[in-house]
Amino acid sequence: MQQDKILILDFGSQVTQLIARRVREAHVYCELHPYDMPLSEIKAFNPKGIILSGSPQSVYDDANYHADIGLFDLGVPVLGICYGMQFMAHHLGGEVAAGNQREFGYAQVQTIDSKLTKNIFDEQANTLDVWMSHGDKVVKLPENFQIIGKTDSCPIAMMANEAKQFYGIQFHPEVTHTKQGKALINRFVLEICGANPSWTMPNYIDEAVAKIRAQVGSDEVILGLSGGVDSSVAAALIHRAIGDQLTCVFVDHGLLRLNEAENVMTMFAKNLGVKVIHVDASEQFMSKLAGVTDPERKRKIIGAEFIEVFDAEEKKLTNAKWLAQGTIYPDVIESAGAKNSKAHAIKSHHNVGGLPENMKLQLLEPLRDLFKDEVRELGVALGLPREMVYRHPFPGPGLGVRILGEVKREYADLLRRADDIFIQELRNTFNEKGESWYDLTSQAFAVFLPVKSVGVMGDGRTYDYVVALRAVVTSDFMTAHWAELPYSLLGKVSNRIINEIKGINRVVYDVSGKPPATIEWE
Ligand SMILES: Nc1ncnc2c1ncn2[C@@H]1O[C@H](COP(=O)(O)OP(=O)(O)OP(=O)(O)O)[C@@H](O)[C@H]1O
Ligand SMILES: O=c1[nH]c(=O)c2[nH+]cn([C@@H]3O[C@H](COP(=O)(O)O)[C@@H](O)[C@H]3O)c2[nH]1
Numbered sequence: 287m288q289q290d291k292i293l294i295l296d297f298g299s300q301v302t303q304l305i306a307r308r309v310r311e312a313h314v315y316c317e318l319h320p321y322d323m324p325l326s327e328i329k330a331f332n333p334k335g336i337i338l339s340g341s342p343q344s345v346y347d348d349a350n351y352h353a354d355i356g357l358f359d360l361g362v363p364v365l366g367i368c369y370g371m372q373f374m375a376h377h378l379g380g381e382v383a384a385g386n387q388r389e390f391g392y393a394q395v396q397t398i399d400s401k402l403t404k405n406i407f408d409e410q411a412n413t414l415d416v417w418m419s420h421g422d423k424v425v426k427l428p429e430n431f432q433i434i435g436k437t438d439s440c441p442i443a444m445m446a447n448e449a450k451q452f453y454g455i456q457f458h459p460e461v462t463h464t465k466q467g468k469a470l471i472n473r474f475v476l477e478i479c480g481a482n483p484s485w486t487m488p489n490y491i492d493e494a495v496a497k498i499r500a501q502v503g504s505d506e507v508i509l510g511l512s513g514g515v516d517s518s519v520a521a522a523l524i525h526r527a528i529g530d531q532l533t534c535v536f537v538d539h540g541l542l543r544l545n546e547a548e549n550v551m552t553m554f555a556k557n558l559g560v561k562v563i564h565v566d567a568s569e570q571f572m573s574k575l576a577g578v579t580d581p582e583r584k585r586k587i588i589g590a591e592f593i594e595v596f597d598a599e600e601k602k603l604t605n606a607k608w609l610a611q612g613t614i615y616p617d618v619i620e621s622a623g624a625k626n627s628k629a630h631a632i633k634s635h636h637n638v639g640g641l642p643e644n645m646k647l648q649l650l651e652p653l654r655d656l657f658k659d660e661v662r663e664l665g666v667a668l669g670l671p672r673e674m675v676y677r678h679p680f681p682g683p684g685l686g687v688r689i690l691g692e693v694k695r696e697y698a699d700l701l702r703r704a705d706d707i708f709i710q711e712l713r714n715t716f717n718e719k720g721e722s723w724y725d726l727t728s729q730a731f732a733v734f735l736p737v738k739s740v741g742v743m744g745d746g747r748t749y750d751y752v753v754a755l756r757a758v759v760t761s762d763f764m765t766a767h768w769a770e771l772p773y774s775l776l777g778k779v780s781n782r783i784i785n786e787i788k789g790i791n792r793v794v795y796d797v798s799g800k801p802p803a804t805i806e807w808e
């Protein structure tokens with residue numbers, strides 16, 4: 287089935303990804319492309335509508351970001367958001383100027399009837415509660431446009447050429463702070479563009495299965511299974527498509543969570559009938575890591591060892607031509623961004639993603655177009671248990687980056703148990719709305735500090751290790767707040783860890799945000 291598609295041209299706003307999220311939530315497929323996508327490619331994409339994003343730039347600057355204005359002649363509806371609106375105004379004969387006052391945050395827009403705002407109001411007729419973030423504004427309308435919304439400080443807050451179905455809005459409908467934002471995007475996508483809301487997970491599964499079958503034919507596929515969300519969902523999807531042609535390799539580096547290996551094997555091999563090779567490489571990893579304390583060296587060693595193990599397993603398969611990976615859409619967008627970035631390398635992230643080129647395998651990445659929550663929805667639709675699909679992410683190097691300094695089996699064993707207690711208590715403690723603290727945090731874990739402190743237990747002196755608890759709330763893992771866990775929960779976790787695990791006599795809670803700290807300690 288041919289999906290209707292919306293094209294989003296990205297002029298570099300911080301929140302462009304959210305536009306894509308909102309369109310997908312309306313069950314319409316969309317893709318995000320750089321603003322300078324050539325017109326021929328835009329035509330070939332055949333969008334039902336185009337959305338122009340916001341931007342840090344100003345349209346009247348020489349260095350402005352310039353999309354091909356031929357897009358206004360394609361006969362498809364266009365929605366310009368913030369810079370996108372200013373771009374539309376600037377190129378269709380209107381005028382944009384620097385405002386004398388930056389407008390940032392909440393504003394109320396008084397609307398005038400238009401197709402874009404039809405039926406989106408409940409009782410408070412004709413006012414929108416919106417989030418603004420701009421310094422420039424449209425000061426003169428382009429020809430055949432009319433004002434469809436205004437605020438006190440921004441007389442042209444919304445504009446439209448209804449005949450051509452061009453709409454410009456100065457605020458950001460994609461952020462949740464804009465109360466009717468979702469409704470506005472739905473109006474644009476479903477009513478104005480007339481896109482068919484056929485982007486649903488069951489439809490997606492059928493399509494993806496057919497595509498995987500066509501792509502791999504009778505070849506064998508190999509996949510690194512971590513027990514995390516992305517590789518698990520990829521495995522389930524590919525298994526649905528090609529059954530036993532898929533072989534998963536699950537590497538136990540000795541730095542996994544408590545019972546992880548058993549859980550992964552039970553679920554995939556036993557319950558789902560997926561072929562999984564369980565490689566116990568813990569000796570190999572531990573001996574390579576012995577005596578190494580530098581975080582970057584540890585990461586490099588773990589990465590290189592992963593490759594060794596993987597390479598060796600691949601050689602045992604006779605007909606493997608494909609390497610499957612759980613790459614998801616934010617990975618694709620971020621790595622495109624990273625190519626032009628001059629950003630500092632803070633840590634080398636390791637997964638099997640950096641496999642050596644001489645493996646000569648072609649990449650199979652069936653989740654490339656999906657956001658994380660869509661991947662989760664897909665996992666549930668494929669029959670994976672919710673508990674696994676809604677897990678916190680777990681880094682490839684595992685406990686290796688959560689044991690500070692030298693990694694020892696003894697430390698890993700203590701840490702695994704402490705971590706398990708923390709996670710159990712998060713899962714079993716709820717806020718007043720009945721949500722578990724596990725679900726209220728984005729990632730939580732324990733960290734092993736190889737320092738000893740003095741304690742007293744049962745009238746005797748102890749001299750044991752320290753464990754730090756880390757829990758963060760974040761939507762993108764690029765920035766994060768430490769989670770404000772209830773003291774009673776922290777108290778219970780601390781008590782249990784110290785009482786149940788001989789060797790740990792002190793528990794501390796990490797109250798650092800990212801930045802300046804990172805989420806993992808190494
Ligand atoms: N222990 C492991 N054995 C085999 N492959 C692994 C292992 N750890 C990581 N990988 C590979 O590295 C990839 C990237 O890891 P990453 O943690 O980013 O994703 P994930 O584990 O699938 O999902 P999540 O983000 O939920 O942890 C995985 O998809 C998997 O293919
Ligand atoms: O697959 C991975 N391989 C890695 O090497 C790695 N290092 C950090 N992380 C995860 O990335 C997110 C951000 O972590 P940091 O704030 O510590 O950089 C957090 O979710 C971390 O758990 C990794 N994931």
Ligand SMILES: NC(=O)CC[C@H](N)C(=O)O
Binds near residue numbers: 299343344368
């Ligand atoms: N968020 C935006 O798109 C801002 C656009 C433009 N840079 C302005 O300040 O008005």
Ligand SMILES: [Mg+2]
Binds near residue numbers: 512679680681682
């Ligand atoms: Mg993982």
